Amino acid sequence: MTDNLIIGSDSEVILHFDLKLEDGSAADSTRVNNKPAKMVMGDGSLTPNFEACLLGLQKGEKKSFTLAANDAFGEPNPNNIHYMDRSRFGADLEIQEGAILAFSQPDGSEIPGIIRSVAGDSITVDFNHPLAGQTVIFDVEIVDVKVAPAPTSKGDQ
Incomplete structure (x- = not known):
């Protein structure tokens, strides 16, 4: 049953990605070491715009999307x-x-x-992110989607 979960706001996502600049040059990739990235939607590790591009995808899907600087790593400060x-x-x-x-x-x-x-x-x-000010192209492949575990609080006993 978990094979057809779609990415939602409470998902834990395992994905491969290739990050390229507009000129086609490679900036980052999980495929170099064949080690997919793991992230939890809404945990702040990705920008809201990047997360919005992932919403609705499911295991096995591939998608490419372009993010302007403000939607990716921001403008240089x-x-x-x-x-x-x-x-x-x-x-x-x-x-x-x-x-x-x-x-x-x-x-x-x-x-x-x-x-x-x-x-x-x-x-x-x-100290700006090295990709600040750059439009980036993300190619993603969703490896797995799960419901993220609920955060635990030390006060809950």
């Missing part, structure tokens, strides 16, 4: 570009334009930053 002094980086670290480095957040998590320019002791780091 100038507030996410930071100018840092070279002294904030390890002395032995070779810093090159285009390099992606991990930066520690105050809570201990890490966020990637792209080195946009190096001018003397001033380093420009862009």
Whole structure:
């Protein structure tokens, strides 16, 4: 009976995807390692517009859809570009334009930053998503659809 579930707002979805840019260049794919992605609709891991494209699909279906920048990874935010002094980086670290480095957040998590320019002791780091501002094409294949497990609360005993 679960073989014909369609994707709804409470679905757990396993899917393969290929993410391409408008020029046809590959940006990401689950097929590279033959490991499909698993997501829960409405958990915030995907934009509402991406989720809307998946609604109504079922196991075995394939679909291709194009998302404008605002519907995918957003537009670049100038507030996410930071100018840092070279002294904030390890002395032995070779810093090159285009390099992606991990930066520690105050809570201990890490966020990637792209080195946009190096001018003397001033380093420009862009914390926008690398695909911000890009129209993207998603090709998806739905591997499985299940009803997502209900979230558990520590107060429920």
